[in-house]
Amino acid sequence: MRLLTHNLLMCNLKTCAGQNFPLALQANEISEENTEFNLVLTQKMLGKLDWKAFHRVADSLGHTLPEELTPEDQNNDELMQRLHHLLFNIVVLSGTLTCQSCGRAYPIDKGIPNMLLEDSEEA
Amino acid sequence: MSRPENVAPAQYYYNSEEAEKYTSNSRIIEVQAHMSQRAIELLQLPSSGCLVLDLGCGSGLSGSELSDSGHFWIGMDISPSMLLVALDREAEGDLMLADIGNGFHFAPGCFDGCISISAIQWLCNAEKASHNPYKRFSNLFNSLYKALARGARAVFQFYPAHPQQIEIITQSAVKAGFMADMVIDFPESTKAKKYYLILHTGSKSGYMNPMPLNDEDEVKVSKRKIVKKEKHVKCKNKSKEWIINKKERQRKQGKEIRPDTKYTGRKRHDRF
Secondary structure (H helix, E strand, O other): OOOHHHEEEEEOOOOOOOOOOOOEEEEEEEOOOOOOOHHHHHHHHHHHOHHHHHHHHHHHHHOOOOOOHHHHHHOOOHHHHHHHHHHHHHEEEEEEOOOOOOOEEEEEEEEEEEOOHHHHOOO | OOOHHHOOOOOHOHHHHHHHHHHHHHHHHHHHHHHHHHHHHOOOOOOOOEEEEEOOOOOOOHHHHHOOOOOOOEEEEEOHHHHHHHHOOOOOOOOEOOHHHHHHOOOOOOOOEEEEEOOOHHHHOOOOOOOHHHHHHHHHHHHHHEEEEEEEEEEEEOOOOOOOHHHHHHHHHHHHHOEEEEEEEOOOOOOOOOOEEEEEOOOOOOOOOOOOOOOOOOOOOOOOOOOOOOOOOOOOOOHHHHHHHHHHHHOOOOOOOOOOOOOOOOOOOOOO
């Protein structure tokens, strides 16, 4: 699972739909991929990001980012390359995603988060 | 043709053996790739840099078509074996193990499009006693409506078992707030026929503010027109007209048919 997906994903339970963003990420194993830098894609994804949550996750993985993102940063090539690396190249191979309000944990295995619900949890 | 939906639930049907076919069987790969290309064409995405959701992504075949055009995709599937195949094929998007019939929750309006190849017909079957296909469709379309950006489209390719299924699916989508269109490719052929359901979340462009009325403007009311239906005339069996009609029908089904000539449907001479 990439950090971009983490920044968009919410708890799958109907009872806490959308109130508990983001899911707490505990990463046990991380791999770094090497995809080609794509400026347009990165700029477009920035519009979708919740910067606060992204900043916190990047911080927990040991990458420091500016507190706030200004519109001029879109033309900052070095920052864009770093963001592209963080968004698309860092893959969490194993770990857990935990909902902060209901405490439901979703395991990540081989880079695939398991969002399946039990019968009793189904909507 | 047997329908896999009637054999077992998707997560069991697509076991490692069935999933293997999606790497080794060139016929399956070709058909899937072709449908994906068509669906992406119908999606009408801007040139590059979009975030697309792939429902029932399976081995990530449709995703690789998306990656080729410079988009990023997040895929969901219920079959772990198919997702492992996707990992083997080094799918460029992100994968997720989830049941689309339960709905999903993403940041509102984050996706620029959604694609789904041969997946939603699985939801028509109730695999457990607690499953209600109507409920599961509404879960799916409600969460999709939330996750899609305004002006975005979703394209679903699926194989309906009977016309009622199309109706159920379209109705649930419309209830969730979508505008729905159906495209049927090769409608006359039984084999090559493909159904594509296109959903819009409402258009961003093309909307014009209505102009206020002036004194000179009159509100136009047109008279109701009665359109007479053309009566279907049956032509005589084995007549020239009948033969030409039949040949035309078969041509539309993609069969190889001799061209119509002056000899077509002509009576033989008496002395023969």
